[in-house]
Amino acid sequence: MSGVVADKKPWFGPKRVGWGLRPTSWQGWVVLLVVVAALVLVRVFVVGR
Numbered sequence: 001m002s003g004v005v006a007d008k009k010p011w012f013g014p015k016r017v018g019w020g021l022r023p024t025s026w027q028g029w030v031v032l033l034v035v036v037a038a039l040v041l042v043r044v045f046v047v048g049r
Helices: 026-047
Strands: 012-014 021-023
Touching: 021 026
Parallel strands: none
Antiparallel strands: 012 021
C-alpha cells in the first residue's frame, strides 16, 4: 500500500477572517459539495413532506 496517499496536503485550512475552515484542495471542495448535496436532499425528501 505504499504510495497510495501521495499528496499529504490538508483538505481544509483556516479562514483568513472569522472562525472555521475552508477548502484548500480539490478533495476539500468535493467533501463540501457532497455535504451540501446531502443537506439539500434531506430538505427536499424528508422535511418537504
